[in-house]
Amino acid sequence: MKLTKERIVDAGMAVFAEVGYQNLSMRQVADRLDTHAGSLYYHVRGKDELLALMADRVCRGAYDAGSEALAGLPAAAGWQERVAAQAGALRRSIKEHPGGAQLLAESPGTLSTGALSLMERLLRTLRDAGLPAADCAIAADTLLSHVTGFVLQEQNQPAAPPAVTPELLAELRERFPLLMDAPVPHLGQDEKFTRSLRLLCAGFATLVEAR
16 A cells, blocks of 8 residues: 555554554554655654644544534533533543543644644633633633543553552551541542533633623
8 A cells, every 4th residue: 555644644543552652663653554664754754743643633533523522512502511512522532542642742742733723612612701811722721731631640540449458548547637538529530520620610710700
């Protein structure tokens, strides 16, 4: 098959899922495509550009998923529901790719049309909600960073929680009483994510009301 930029990104995503951000190399991608590493440079300048293209693909998928989620909302949906629809679609899209959150968090800071599209639509949602213009960019960036960080924790969670002996538990309670004895409900990740978005939106709502 003819070597194309899209095929190189496909191979990069497959290798990334196996070896992670730091260990990805152009040689491994070339091996996946059964070609020489030098052939890749006719289409992609190097690892940084490949990672940026991979991150852009994730963002473009998230944008499309967000469009579908927004289209499924009732006409009377408020801005907080529209924010939640976009954030939820982004989370699901990142989780579709092993290490996807790390890819977005650590990929080179290049101009990505996918990432810019996500930010532009979120900015429009917040602006239409009545957030002050001076706060919209930080609010949108906070939301996107929160989603990426939330999924990063999800994807890096150990398969099983660490073993805690009664002695260690007693020591932890003595050193961190507020944390260990706090009435924290046992919530699933979906519920935690939903509540975290509500808290963020509640904070944004105070800016709307203060205008």
